[in-house]
Amino acid sequence: MAPVLPLVLPLQPRIRLAQGLWLLSWLLVLAGGLILLCSGHLLVQLRHLGTFLAPSCQFPALPQAALVAGAVALGTGLVGVGASRASLNAALYPPWRGVLGPMLVAGTAGGGGLLVITLGLALALPGSLDEALEEGLGTALAHYKDTEVPGHCQAKRLVDELQLRYQCCGRHGYKDWFGVQWVSSRYLDPSDQDVVDRIQSNVEGLYLTDGVPFSCCNPHSPRPCLQNRLSDSYAHPLFDPRQPNQNLWAQGCHEVLLEHLQDLAGTLGSMLAVTFLLQALVLLGLRYLQTALEGLGGVIDGEGETQGYLFPGGLKDMLKTAWLQGGVACRPAPEEAPPGEAPPKEDLSEA
Amino acid sequence: MALLKVKFDQKKRVKLAQGLWLMNWFSVLAGIIIFSLGLFLKIELRKRSDVMNNSESHFVPNSLIGMGVLSCVFNSLAGKICYDALDPAKYARWKPWLKPYLAICVLFNIVLFLVALCCFLLRGSLENTLGQGLKNGMKYYRDTDTPGRCFMKKTIDMLQIEFKCCGNNGFRDWFEIQWISNRYLDFSSKEVKDRIKSNVDGRYLVDGVPFSCCNPSSPRPCIQYQITNNSAHYSYDHQTEELNLWVRGCRAALLSYYSSLMNSMGVVTLLIWFEVTITIGLRYLQTSLDHVSNPEEPESESEGWLLEKSVPETWKAFLESVKKLGKGNQVEAEGADAGQAPEAG
Numbered sequence: 001m002a003p004v005l006p007l008v009l010p011l012q013p014r015i016r017l018a019q020g021l022w023l024l025s026w027l028l029v030l031a032g033g034l035i036l037l038c039s040g041h042l043l044v045q046l047r048h049l050g051t052f053l054a055p056s057c058q059f060p061a062l063p064q065a066a067l068v069a070g071a072v073a074l075g076t077g078l079v080g081v082g083a084s085r086a087s088l089n090a091a092l093y094p095p096w097r098g099v100l101g102p103m104l105v106a107g108t109a110g111g112g113g114l115l116v117i118t119l120g121l122a123l124a125l126p127g128s129l130d131e132a133l134e135e136g137l138g139t140a141l142a143h144y145k146d147t148e149v150p151g152h153c154q155a156k157r158l159v160d161e162l163q164l165r166y167q168c169c170g171r172h173g174y175k176d177w178f179g180v181q182w183v184s185s186r187y188l189d190p191s192d193q194d195v196v197d198r199i200q201s202n203v204e205g206l207y208l209t210d211g212v213p214f215s216c217c218n219p220h221s222p223r224p225c226l227q228n229r230l231s232d233s234y235a236h237p238l239f240d241p242r243q244p245n246q247n248l249w250a251q252g253c254h255e256v257l258l259e260h261l262q263d264l265a266g267t268l269g270s271m272l273a274v275t276f277l278l279q280a281l282v283l284l285g286l287r288y289l290q291t292a293l294e295g296l297g298g299v300i301d302g303e304g305e306t307q308g309y310l311f312p313g314g315l316k317d318m319l320k321t322a323w324l325q326g327g328v329a330c331r332p333a334p335e336e337a338p339p340g341e342a343p344p345k346e347d348l349s350e351a
Numbered sequence: 352m353a354l355l356k357v358k359f360d361q362k363k364r365v366k367l368a369q370g371l372w373l374m375n376w377f378s379v380l381a382g383i384i385i386f387s388l389g390l391f392l393k394i395e396l397r398k399r400s401d402v403m404n405n406s407e408s409h410f411v412p413n414s415l416i417g418m419g420v421l422s423c424v425f426n427s428l429a430g431k432i433c434y435d436a437l438d439p440a441k442y443a444r445w446k447p448w449l450k451p452y453l454a455i456c457v458l459f460n461i462v463l464f465l466v467a468l469c470c471f472l473l474r475g476s477l478e479n480t481l482g483q484g485l486k487n488g489m490k491y492y493r494d495t496d497t498p499g500r501c502f503m504k505k506t507i508d509m510l511q512i513e514f515k516c517c518g519n520n521g522f523r524d525w526f527e528i529q530w531i532s533n534r535y536l537d538f539s540s541k542e543v544k545d546r547i548k549s550n551v552d553g554r555y556l557v558d559g560v561p562f563s564c565c566n567p568s569s570p571r572p573c574i575q576y577q578i579t580n581n582s583a584h585y586s587y588d589h590q591t592e593e594l595n596l597w598v599r600g601c602r603a604a605l606l607s608y609y610s611s612l613m614n615s616m617g618v619v620t621l622l623i624w625f626e627v628t629i630t631i632g633l634r635y636l637q638t639s640l641d642h643v644s645n646p647e648e649p650e651s652e653s654e655g656w657l658l659e660k661s662v663p664e665t666w667k668a669f670l671e672s673v674k675k676l677g678k679g680n681q682v683e684a685e686g687a688d689a690g691q692a693p694e695a696g
Contacts, residue, residue: 147570160567164512187571189585214562214573219508222495223535225562237537 003309009292018084021285025080031275035070039063042264057132062125065118072111073275080282100290115276122269126262137171145184160215169216172252181206216248354658359639368436371632375430379423381622386419388616401506404484414466449637456630470617481602485519493532508563516604517564517597529554569594
């Protein structure tokens with residue numbers, strides 16, 4: 001049976017491999033730590049912005065998966081550091097011999113699989129942000145006035161703080177506020193003719209004005225903020241509603257939030273890709289090191305050349321071996337079986 | 352009679368040196384922290400220098416930066432000395448420098464204590480600078496077309512939003528100044544003309560505040576104009592309404608921010624207790640190593656003390672040595688004369 005991708009490893013290249021592996025493992029630890037920090041940051045941001053995303057949005061799954069993937073990468077890196085350190089020191093290596101095999105399998109299957117899944121999420125999920133933000137922001141704006149309705153009483157404060165912090169107004173522009181009743185009915189004077197006219201002028205009976213809340217105001221504007229009667233050219237001196245409004249924030253909160261979250265997801269995605277590469281290299285290196293040292297029988301300082309390989313045989317051979325080993329374990333020892341049969345089977349299992 | 356004598360055998364000396372080495376490296380770390388705190392405070396003061404009339408005193412952050420650097424240097428040197436102290440060959444190199452080094456350390460501790468005290472005490476001058484600066488800032492709020500002051504509106508607005516405050520001492524400060532520029536006033540309107548005529552300086556004063564005073568936690572949309580006129584707004588009483596605008600004045604808000612910064616820095620600077628312990632430990636190490644009872648055997652016992660004689664005797668000896676420095680030349684001259692006289696005679 002020919003080993004898959006064999007590599008001859010005399011003593012010096014083995015040492016070089018171990019040292020390079022040590023360095024790569026520390027880089028992997030760093031990358032895993034960075035992923036933990038980045039996904040933690042994203043989770044905190046999503047906690048604050050949770051009201052503006054529709055509840056059905058799957059986006060929070062990305063930082064949660066990245067958190068686990070980062071932790072696994074960190075663990076793999078630490079194992080790599082320990083194993084490469086031990087492979088250079090004859091006294092330290094024996095305890096690692098038994099553990100390394102299962103750890104490699106766990107690292108490849110678990111860690112690798114997790115990273116691939118998370119990368120897939122990082123590519124697919126940001127697309128769903130658009131609709132989620134559309135729905136979430138629409139609901140928040142509609143509930144701006146409901147400051148005494150349980151469950152929505154925080155909407156006003158959150159929308160105001162969002163507009164102040166992210167320097168945006170409305171969903172796609174300040175005119176979104178003209179289509180929403182953002183003044184609570186508690187503070188509307190029912191005896192005022194203007195109020196009655198406005199309420200009767202539309203089907204749903206909403207009090208709509210051409211004004212915006214104070215949080216839309218842009219401090220960079222040279223004039224004190226104009227919030228009311230924004231469609232009326234004669235209401236304020238030197239104010240033309242047809243010109244772009246310098247007074248208020250020009251961007252809509254939808255665009256700002258979308259860009260912000262997509263940027264964060266993109267950063268996380270690129271870090272995950274780099275970690276995937278590093279982890280693959282570390283696991284490959286560890287496998288070669290392990291098989292080379294097994295060839296020497298676990299003696300580190302042996303001067304002889306050994307071969308490191310990925311798999312002892314091709315896929316078919318591996319499956320056959322696994323099947324036979326499983327079969328031998330299940331069936332009771334065949335004492336009455338003819339001795340002719342047993343030796344060939346043993347040969348097969350050894351090869 | 353030596354002050355606070357302690358007996359030291361080799362093991363104790365080794366432990367003392369090791370403990371001192373560790374403490375010195377902690378102090379280096381603390382020195383780095385103090386340096387970065389001083390830098391942070393300096394940047395924060397710079398950021399808000401517009402509302403402080405550009406006349407704020409940078410004494411505290413500068414001294415913190417200096418202390419941080421000095422602490423790093425001294426403590427790493429002391430760490431090296433402690434590391435070498437157990438090797439007689441290496442220690443002989445340091446021997447002549449130790450006494451002056453200890454004197455410098457004592458001075459450094461005194462200066463560190465004074466700086467820590469300053470952190471707590473400079474609150475008063477900051478309050479005055481802030482009050483002056485904010486008043487001027489609000490005066491220039493409307494001058495957005497005057498070069499050199501055009502940024503004041505943005506600065507004050509961002510300040511009020513970030514620190515959640517309004518005006519100098521409260522929102523009523525805005526009623527006393529004209530914060531709306533004449534460019535944006537409609538002089539053909541009767542209301543504007545009345546207001547301008549109603550006061551001696553011809554200013555347009557309103558009972559209104561800029562938008563940055565608004566409190567987002569208020570349940571109703573922000574009332575910025577006609578604040579004191581209850582009938583102008585439905586279901587509104589300006590005397591019981593608390594959530595509409597920020598209640599705190601910006602002077603108090605900024606002052607409490609800077610005070611808390613400086614207090615926390617003052618606490619950290621109280622690492623002087625650490626430094627004092629290190630100086631005392633170093634003194635014990637020096638005296639115990641210098642006075643090993645049997646010089647041929649470095650492992651033998653020795654005594655360490657703080658001062659060789661009691662405090663009044665040490666003070667007298669110090670004064671004597673200072674006097675001798677002054678009389679140094681005279682003694683030599685007398686000696687020369689006495690030398691010549693026997694020769695002549």
